[in-house]
Amino acid sequence: xxxxxxxxxxxxxxxxxxxxxxxxxxxxxxxxxxxxxxxxxxxxxxxxxxxxxxxxxxxxxxxxxxxxxxxxxxxxxxxxxxxxxxxxxxxxxxxxxxxxxxxxxxxxxxxxxxxxxxxxxxxxxxxxxxxxxxxxxxxxxxxxxxxxxxxxxxxxxxxxxxxxxxxxxxxxxxxxxxxxxxxxxxxxxxxxxxxxxxxxxxxxxxxxxxxxxxxxxxxxxxxxxxxxxxxxxxxxxxxxxxxxxxxxxxxxxxxxxxxxxxxxxxxxxxxxxxxxxxxxxxxxxxxxxxxxxxxxxxxxxxxxxxxxxxxxxxxxxxxxxxxxxxxxxxxxxxxxxxxxxxxxxxxxxxxxxxxxxxxxxxxxxxxxxxxxxxxxxxxxxxxxxxxxxxxxxxxxxxxxxxxxxxxxxxxxxxxxxxxxxxxxxxxxxxxxxxxxxxxxxxxxxxxxxxxxxxxxxxxxxxxxxxxxxxxxxxxxxxxxxxxxxxxxxxxxxxxxxxxxxxxxxxxxxxxxxxxxxxxxxxxxxxxxxxxxxxxxxxxxxxxxxxxxxxxxxxxxxxxxxxxxxxxxxxx
Numbered sequence: 001x002x003x004x005x006x007x008x009x010x011x012x013x014x015x016x017x018x019x020x021x022x023x024x025x026x027x028x029x030x031x032x033x034x035x036x037x038x039x040x041x042x043x044x045x046x047x048x049x050x051x052x053x054x055x056x057x058x059x060x061x062x063x064x065x066x067x068x069x070x071x072x073x074x075x076x077x078x079x080x081x082x083x084x085x086x087x088x089x090x091x092x093x094x095x096x097x098x099x100x101x102x103x104x105x106x107x108x109x110x111x112x113x114x115x116x117x118x119x120x121x122x123x124x125x126x127x128x129x130x131x132x133x134x135x136x137x138x139x140x141x142x143x144x145x146x147x148x149x150x151x152x153x154x155x156x157x158x159x160x161x162x163x164x165x166x167x168x169x170x171x172x173x174x175x176x177x178x179x180x181x182x183x184x185x186x187x188x189x190x191x192x193x194x195x196x197x198x199x200x201x202x203x204x205x206x207x208x209x210x211x212x213x214x215x216x217x218x219x220x221x222x223x224x225x226x227x228x229x230x231x232x233x234x235x236x237x238x239x240x241x242x243x244x245x246x247x248x249x250x251x252x253x254x255x256x257x258x259x260x261x262x263x264x265x266x267x268x269x270x271x272x273x274x275x276x277x278x279x280x281x282x283x284x285x286x287x288x289x290x291x292x293x294x295x296x297x298x299x300x301x302x303x304x305x306x307x308x309x310x311x312x313x314x315x316x317x318x319x320x321x322x323x324x325x326x327x328x329x330x331x332x333x334x335x336x337x338x339x340x341x342x343x344x345x346x347x348x349x350x351x352x353x354x355x356x357x358x359x360x361x362x363x364x365x366x367x368x369x370x371x372x373x374x375x376x377x378x379x380x381x382x383x384x385x386x387x388x389x390x391x392x393x394x395x396x397x398x399x400x401x402x403x404x405x406x407x408x409x410x411x412x413x414x415x416x417x418x419x420x421x422x423x424x425x426x427x428x429x430x431x432x433x434x435x436x437x438x439x440x441x442x443x444x445x446x447x448x449x450x451x452x453x454x455x456x457x458x459x460x461x462x463x464x465x466x467x468x469x470x471x472x473x474x475x476x477x478x479x480x481x482x483x484x485x486x487x488x489x490x491x492x493x494x495x496x497x498x499x500x501x502x503x504x505x506x507x508x509x510x511x512x513x514x515x516x517x518x519x520x521x522x523x524x525x526x527x528x529x530x531x532x533x534x535x536x537x538x539x540x541x542x543x544x545x546x547x548x549x550x551x552x553x554x555x556x557x558x559x560x561x562x563x564x565x566x567x568x569x570x571x
Contacts, residue, residue: 144317
């Protein structure tokens with residue numbers, strides 16, 4: 001996002017590209033918005049009979065002492081106001097349906113965008129800030145939509161109607177009031193820069209505060225173990241202090257903007273009162289004409305004040321729009337966009353694959369062919385690129401040179417989401433969410449039956465974990481699985497990978513928390529399956545490597561097969 005300071009020239013108050021994105025969500029809702037505008041126009045026209053009645057009351061009924069006529073006028077005005085209220089509520093319901101529909105579509109697109117960005121994007125992104133921006137800024141866009149369609153549009157329509165009425169009533173007094181309009185515009189533009197700057201700073205401070213709270217909640221144990229509570233509280237206090245200062249500045253800039261506008265409109269009202277009153281005193285206007293004009297002018301300046309008071313909200317929403325627009329248009333997308341669905345048999349291949357992060361090479365001209373049903377182990381020192389190789393096979397990254405294939409088909413052609421449904425992966429650090437054991441095992445397989453869950457648990461040895469838990473499959477495991485030990489987490493992760501009956505199973509250091517007997521039972525069970533998947537094991541553990549028919553060593557960016565005896569000696 002472009003900051004409003006320090007570029008040598010002032011950027012425009014509103015970002016056109018972001019506004020075009022915003023309006024795009026209302027393109028299919030134009031008919032509803034036109035109907036709303038028509039309703040706003042009708043509502044604003046209800047002021048006309050009220051003004052006529054006010055003029056009649058002061059020019060005819062009051063001088064004549066006609067109390068009955070005054071009562072009828074009062075009742076009629078009340079009925080008009082009631083009709084206006086009912087129409088306003090109907091319009092409000094109508095426009096809310098339109099706004100919420102558009103914002104819901106935007107939020108779906110934002111979440112969808114998350115799944116279209118590359119693995120590398122998230123490896124370097126600040127996820128806490130990203131979360132805050134998507135949630136908070138989409139809420140501000142909701143407020144922006146309400147401001148525009150529930151506030152600005154009705155006020156604009158009503159002010160235009162009233163402006164025409166005022167010209168008809170007395171164009172001379174309109175000129176008196178219009179003297180102040182250039183000052184209102186100039187002050188709005190000047191205070192707009194102030195508001196925009198302070199809104200930007202507040203939103204960044206809010207992101208820092210949200211990120212700090214996220215860290216405090218998720219890293220409580222680390223903070224306590226390191227006895228770092230006082231220092232962490234001081235660090236979080238800095239975020240809170242920045243939020244206080246920026247919030248105070250933003251609120252004051254809002255207040256300055258609002259009070260300046262109200263003062264100027266008040267000056268216009270006083271000018272009209274003095275000059276119009278003098279016209280009545282000299283007999284150039286009737287009292288009814290003057291009061292009718294004065295009431296209409298008061299309503300007009302009320303709508304003008306509403307429009308100018310909306311500027312801070314518009315600027316705040318614009319800042320959020322720019323943030324979301326950058327998210328929707330920046331960032332590296334997924335490396336593969338193929339659409340072909342294949343009957344995956346579990347075979348994968350790399351041909352001359354070279355890959356590195358930035359300018360640091362990790363793999364150099366790697367050739368690898370793993371046939372369907374094979375059992376392969378890949379060994380090597382830490383940092384050799386074993387996990388990177390897995391990420392390339394999954395299509396998370398694209399090689400700098402060379403190709404990756406599944407069942408003999410290049411990943412460029414394949415619908416990777418369909419392919420990944422046939423691949424089970426157990427990473428070094430399995431991911432869990434707050435929920436039950438069953439929820440976490442069956443994630444990604446919502447139609448799995450209890451028998452299928454039980455079978456996957458038995459094969460992964462997770463059934464022993466479930467049997468020890470107080471509520472079995474219904475046991476809550478906490479955020480990130482904090483209630484699980486390392487070994488329990490590994491077994492549940494393997495059960496989840498097996499539940500989809502994958503054609504390819506990748507285990508990246510799966511036995512970090514399993515003892516040797518458990519490793520033997522796990523690997524024997526996997527090897528003995530009737531529908532045995534292709535198995536790729538990334539490990540330094542000899543007990544795992546011994547189950548592999550083929551072993552590769554990855555070192556210094558090169559991959560080569562090794563005899564089993566040599567690998568056993570090396571590991």
